[in-house]
Amino acid sequence: xxxxxxxxxxxxxxxxxxxxxxxxxxxxxxxxxxxxxxxxxxxxxxxxxxxxxxxxxxxxxxxxxxxxxxxxxxxxxxxxxxxxxxxxxxxxxxxxxxxxxxxxxxxxxxxxxxxxxxxxxxxxxxxxxxxxxxxxxxxxxxxxxxxxxxxxxxxxxxxxxxxxxxxxxxxxxxxxxxxxxxxxxxxxxxxxxxxxxxxxxxxxxxxxxxxxxxxxxxxxxxxxxxxxxxxxxxxxxxxxxxxxxxxxxxxxxxxxxxxxxxxxxxxxxxxxxxxxxxxxxxxxxxxxxxxxxxxxxxxxxxxxxxxxxxxxxxxxxxxxxxxxxxxxxxxxxxxxxxxxxxxxxxxxxxxxxxxxxxxxxxxxxxxxxxxxxxxxxxxxxxx
Amino acid sequence: xxxxxxxxxxxxxxxxxxxxxxxxxxxxxxxxxxxxxxxxxxxxxxxxxxxxxxxxxxxxxxxxxxxxxxxxxxxxxxxxxxxxxxxxxxxxxxxxxxxxxxxxxxxxxxxxxxxxxxxxxxxxxxxxxxxxxxxxxxxxxxxxxxxxxxxxxxxxxxxxxxxxxxxxxxxxxxxxxxxxxxxxxxxxxxxxxxxxxxxxxxxxxxxxxxxxxxxxxxxxxxxxxxxxxxxxxxxxxxxxxxxxxxxxxxxxxxxxxxxxxxxxxxxxxxxxxxxxxxxxxxxxxxxxxxxxxxxxxxxxxxxxxxxxxxxxxxxxxxxxxxxxxxxxxxxxxxxxxxxxxxxxxxxxxxxxxxxxxxxxxxxxxxxxxxxxxxxxxxxxxxx
Numbered sequence: 001x002x003x004x005x006x007x008x009x010x011x012x013x014x015x016x017x018x019x020x021x022x023x024x025x026x027x028x029x030x031x032x033x034x035x036x037x038x039x040x041x042x043x044x045x046x047x048x049x050x051x052x053x054x055x056x057x058x059x060x061x062x063x064x065x066x067x068x069x070x071x072x073x074x075x076x077x078x079x080x081x082x083x084x085x086x087x088x089x090x091x092x093x094x095x096x097x098x099x100x101x102x103x104x105x106x107x108x109x110x111x112x113x114x115x116x117x118x119x120x121x122x123x124x125x126x127x128x129x130x131x132x133x134x135x136x137x138x139x140x141x142x143x144x145x146x147x148x149x150x151x152x153x154x155x156x157x158x159x160x161x162x163x164x165x166x167x168x169x170x171x172x173x174x175x176x177x178x179x180x181x182x183x184x185x186x187x188x189x190x191x192x193x194x195x196x197x198x199x200x201x202x203x204x205x206x207x208x209x210x211x212x213x214x215x216x217x218x219x220x221x222x223x224x225x226x227x228x229x230x231x232x233x234x235x236x237x238x239x240x241x242x243x244x245x246x247x248x249x250x251x252x253x254x255x256x257x258x259x260x261x262x263x264x265x266x267x268x269x270x271x272x273x274x275x276x277x278x279x280x281x282x283x284x285x286x287x288x289x290x291x292x293x294x295x296x297x298x299x300x301x302x303x304x305x306x307x308x309x310x311x312x313x314x315x316x317x318x319x320x321x322x323x324x325x326x327x328x329x330x331x332x333x334x335x336x337x338x339x340x341x342x343x344x345x346x347x348x349x350x351x352x353x354x355x356x357x358x359x360x361x362x363x364x365x366x367x368x369x370x371x372x373x374x375x376x377x378x379x380x381x382x383x
Numbered sequence: 384x385x386x387x388x389x390x391x392x393x394x395x396x397x398x399x400x401x402x403x404x405x406x407x408x409x410x411x412x413x414x415x416x417x418x419x420x421x422x423x424x425x426x427x428x429x430x431x432x433x434x435x436x437x438x439x440x441x442x443x444x445x446x447x448x449x450x451x452x453x454x455x456x457x458x459x460x461x462x463x464x465x466x467x468x469x470x471x472x473x474x475x476x477x478x479x480x481x482x483x484x485x486x487x488x489x490x491x492x493x494x495x496x497x498x499x500x501x502x503x504x505x506x507x508x509x510x511x512x513x514x515x516x517x518x519x520x521x522x523x524x525x526x527x528x529x530x531x532x533x534x535x536x537x538x539x540x541x542x543x544x545x546x547x548x549x550x551x552x553x554x555x556x557x558x559x560x561x562x563x564x565x566x567x568x569x570x571x572x573x574x575x576x577x578x579x580x581x582x583x584x585x586x587x588x589x590x591x592x593x594x595x596x597x598x599x600x601x602x603x604x605x606x607x608x609x610x611x612x613x614x615x616x617x618x619x620x621x622x623x624x625x626x627x628x629x630x631x632x633x634x635x636x637x638x639x640x641x642x643x644x645x646x647x648x649x650x651x652x653x654x655x656x657x658x659x660x661x662x663x664x665x666x667x668x669x670x671x672x673x674x675x676x677x678x679x680x681x682x683x684x685x686x687x688x689x690x691x692x693x694x695x696x697x698x699x700x701x702x703x704x705x706x707x708x709x710x711x712x713x714x715x716x717x718x719x720x721x722x723x724x725x726x727x728x729x730x731x732x733x734x735x736x737x738x739x740x741x742x743x744x745x746x747x748x749x750x751x752x753x754x755x756x757x758x759x760x761x762x763x764x765x766x
Binding site: 031032034037038040042043046061064065066067068069070071102103105106109113129132133135136137138222226227228229230248250251252253254255256257258259260263 | 610
């Protein structure tokens with residue numbers, strides 16, 4: 001692999017632009033809103049988790065060992081995650097089918113390695129981390145534009161709910177069709193569910209519909225709890241697969257920070273063990289932000305040479321311009337109009353997205369969304 | 384890679400034996416002693432680190448962002464680590480040459496990948512994680528028995544201070560010779576310094592002697608602080624290398640848990656920023672345990688058909704028997720004599736260690752060390 005690969009470098013470039021224009025309004029980072037950080041109490045969550053362990057019969061010394069000693073590669077809070085997935089998503093798996101990981105990124109990485117596949121289909125465009133993981137592992141990438149043609153790869157990465165970067169959501173019928181096609185063709189589906197919690201109306205994830213072991217499900221607590229903990233997970237109930245994933249993980253990071261797992265575990269317990277209950281306030285804010293962004297675009301951009309999609313959830317909107325959307329155009333826009341976004345070409349694997357940009361609304365406050373769209377309008381007018 | 388690889392499975396097997404014979408005295412786990420866990424205060428360390436940030440001018444909201452938001456792949460506490468390495472080890476590098484990782488294992492993993500080498504020399508026997516990382520990455524492994532012959536690999540893994548599993552330590556002259564040879568042959572040295580802190584008399588690590596960028600240095604806080612945080616680091620001051628390592632890391636785990644880094648940072652700050660000061664009490668205990676183990680072996684094993692080495696530090700002693708030391712012999716010893724150890728063959732890459740076993744003394748209390756050696760004597764007598 002060439003480490004100068006554009007996919008591997010794009011995140012660095014974007015962070016750099018955000019740093020260089022600190023007075024700009026940035027629709028670039030798909031990061032969680034920081035208003036929720038003030039309510040975080042690490043010590044309280046850890047205490048809550050420790051109380052839970054004591055309630056299960058752990059002595060103080062066993063509690064300390066669990067928090068501070070080396071732990072199982074598979075994870076510590078698998079039972080809490082299994083319970084949440086059953087209640088929140090209708091996914092019925094035992095704790096032994098789950099591996100807790102250093103964010104969803106490590107889950108994707110170790111799973112790709114454990115599967116031993118030499119090619120992975122990736123819905124194009126997608127979150128850059130999947131292609132990055134494949135490149136680090138030397139696995140061929142097959143960009144997939146059409147989910148009705150599952151050709152040329154044994155494994156397909158797909159995010160059915162408000163995918164990054166498109167905001168697209170698959171209908172229930174589309175999910176069922178994809179599952180049936182995957183089963184017929186023997187394709188394993190890697191389902192990334194990072195944004196499903198933002199839905200006003202819940203649709204079952206592929207894994208909840210999966211009766212033939214076709215789906216491996218990925219989750220993260222970065223959006224539902226907070227990113228600084230770095231806790232994600234993979235659900236792999238195919239025979240032997242969770243074991244293989246844990247074995248690979250043992251050679252990548254040994255195990256996931258027990259402190260981080262205790263914090264997430266305690267936070268879950270405070271919300272009755274439900275990820276949805278924990279994330280309810282966040283989902284309300286993200287839906288409000290998305291509605292505000294789309295409203296502001298309607299008010300300020302209608303009639304200008306720009307079009308955009310209308311996602312029903314998630315963090316992202318994609319807009320299309322009549323000109324090529326390059327990194328240079330981004331710098332010009334940041335410099336002259338004080339607004340930042342992400343060129344869609346960074347997310348495309350097959351050379352698409354040349355005229356499109358991604359707007360993320362998760363990180364902003366209402367007044368910035370409004371002012372950001374006004375600046376965007378000035379930029380588009382001047383094109 | 385075959386995931387049934389013996390190296391990848393050996394740790395699981397050992398954990399399983401320990402679980403199956405809970406009444407045995409176990410010299411198997413090279414884990415930190417748990418007496419220090421009672422003194423850990425996660426909340427206090429995090430507060431200490433946050434105070435440090437405020438002292439540097441961070442606002443409360445910036446402090447929260449640092450703890451709870453996504454962070455740089457490179458790490459957050461690089462400045463504290465750089466300072467500790469300068470004070471404690473005489474290693475002079477800037478924070479930008481350090482990447483903070485999910486334990487030393489991830490440091491080894493992402494560095495091997497970033498180097499892009501197709502073969503790695505590994506001192507034989509060694510810590511199994513290095514070979515495991517190489518296998519996951521598809522990098523050829525060259526077992527190295529003789530450090531004066533640096534042939535057939537561009538990169539060599541070596542642990543100069545009380546290596547796991549041998550307890551061997553390189554003299555200052557041997558370090559200088561290895562460095563000179565490596566420079567002449569253009570071999571990069573991967574120096575693992577997990578056990579150096581246990582030394583009564585400090586020797587400079589290879590990196591402190593390195594004037595030509597020949598050495599990449601690896602450290603872990605698992606032994607000096609505690610394993611549950613999962614924080615390690617790599618020192619790579621070769622041009623562009625820390626950047627490349629951080630880029631690979633961004634596709635493996637994105638970044639290291641900010642919570643864990645804050646805890647380690649606060650713990651360091653409580654000890655004046657010195658890893659050695661922080662680990663002093665631990666070093667005293669480990670030296671005492673090692674002395675007790677060797678004393679007990681002298682008293683109970685002298686005259687029996689067993690020989691052993693006499694490390695001056697670290698967690699491990701290696702003993703040799705007149706019979707093959709197999710997993711079956713271990714199970715017999717656990718079952719009939721109530722004492723557990725690790726067959727050395729698990730650490731050997733080139734088929735050696737067939738008649739040897741490793742005794743780890745880090746995890747045990749004095750009475751268990753004494754009783755464990757008495758049981759070991761009964762086992763050897765009955766061979």
